[in-house]
Amino acid sequence: MSLLEIKDLKVHFPIKRGVVFDRTVGHVRAVDGVSLSIEPGQTYGLVGESGCGKTTLGRAVLRLNQITEGEVWFDGRDLARLDSESMRRERAKLQMVFQDPLGSLNPRQNIGSILLEGLQTHGIGGPSEEEARGLSRSERRRRTTQDQHRRVVDALERVGLSAKALQRYPHEFSGGQRQRIGIARALVLEPDLIICDEPVSALDVSIQAQVLNLLEELQGELGLTYLVIAHDLAVVRHVSDVVGVMYLGSMVEEATSDELYETPVHPYTRSLMSAVPVPDPTVEDTRERILLAGDLPSPAKPPTGCRFHTRCPWRQEELCDTERPELRPLHGDQGSGTHRVACHYAEQILSGEIQPSEERAERIVHAAS
Numbered sequence: 001m002s003l004l005e006i007k008d009l010k011v012h013f014p015i016k017r018g019v020v021f022d023r024t025v026g027h028v029r030a031v032d033g034v035s036l037s038i039e040p041g042q043t044y045g046l047v048g049e050s051g052c053g054k055t056t057l058g059r060a061v062l063r064l065n066q067i068t069e070g071e072v073w074f075d076g077r078d079l080a081r082l083d084s085e086s087m088r089r090e091r092a093k094l095q096m097v098f099q100d101p102l103g104s105l106n107p108r109q110n111i112g113s114i115l116l117e118g119l120q121t122h123g124i125g126g127p128s129e130e131e132a133r134g135l136s137r138s139e140r141r142r143r144t145t146q147d148q149h150r151r152v153v154d155a156l157e158r159v160g161l162s163a164k165a166l167q168r169y170p171h172e173f174s175g176g177q178r179q180r181i182g183i184a185r186a187l188v189l190e191p192d193l194i195i196c197d198e199p200v201s202a203l204d205v206s207i208q209a210q211v212l213n214l215l216e217e218l219q220g221e222l223g224l225t226y227l228v229i230a231h232d233l234a235v236v237r238h239v240s241d242v243v244g245v246m247y248l249g250s251m252v253e254e255a256t257s258d259e260l261y262e263t264p265v266h267p268y269t270r271s272l273m274s275a276v277p278v279p280d281p282t283v284e285d286t287r288e289r290i291l292l293a294g295d296l297p298s299p300a301k302p303p304t305g306c307r308f309h310t311r312c313p314w315r316q317e318e319l320c321d322t323e324r325p326e327l328r329p330l331h332g333d334q335g336s337g338t339h340r341v342a343c344h345y346a347e348q349i350l351s352g353e354i355q356p357s358e359e360r361a362e363r364i365v366h367a368a369s
């Protein structure tokens, strides 16, 4: 059974106008009907360019953004329908690691109290109800403090820091260490799922791999499940089992990481992939480059039909402009079932039966200089 299953999730933000009375004049359709599921112990990578709705989706799972429509099943419960008290209890099991470690750590709190805060909020640590029965109140408090301290030190050690960090403040650490502290803050609550929103994009390239490796190690040791949100395809490839590609609030393609990187099908995924530099500079890069024409449309006024049709080099008239394609298995029953594409002409594009129009994209065969 999936640990997280999102069904047809919509998050629409109202656009308000008016000096005296706020009027809703429209909606930003940040997430507009996305479904995905994550198996326990898996890493799901969510990619797409800035503004496609990745962060909004992650925040909606934690109910930090209000859900307009849809279901979010976590460990057998639909989070979209939980009252705030039940959601508060679930939240310990669902943690988030943010992009900007400095911005997400309170500069006036030392590391000890940053890590303790979650334990205290959720009442985690200390003697069990049964053990507590025969104890005086001060003894219970003493044991709780001792146990919470142990958990905090344990979380710090797991991310490669020691108890020496407890009395220090966020600004005394490097960017990579601060992100480790952000990870420890999530870990201390012993979550099942961690949503990592651009976990390394604020870090130097040399530090990025260390933090990604740490996330992988922790997953191996603790059986964690991750939703990793990133605009950098190389980062997502490195850590993910399954990758989903979002465009303008919709999921356009989903496959196992290997399948997606070897055979990207959706024209948007292809254009994203073609922009990724080849890692080895001594290898000649002869790939086709697909530079998309036009700007990203506004999620307040998304195009009709396929959201991508206004920029798609493979667009076919009528159907693409009018009918929104479903995310469906590539090659139907004959396919792997794990590769899904939201494109009316996925198979024909893959076979070359439909060719891109030269007018709608600049196709450059890039030769190494």
Ligand SMILES: Nc1ncnc2c1ncn2[C@@H]1O[C@H](COP(=O)(O)OP(=O)(O)OP(=O)(O)O)[C@@H](O)[C@H]1O
Binding pocket: 013, 028, 029, 030, 048, 049, 050, 051, 052, 053, 054, 055, 056, 057, 231, 299
């Ligand atoms: N609270 C909000 N109110 C109104 N619009 C919002 C709000 N939060 C996000 N949006 C809009 O929703 C759309 C999706 O934003 P989101 O931050 O989820 O995208 P993203 O893919 O995570 O991009 P980035 O990588 O830049 O964070 C954008 O157009 C954004 O301006």
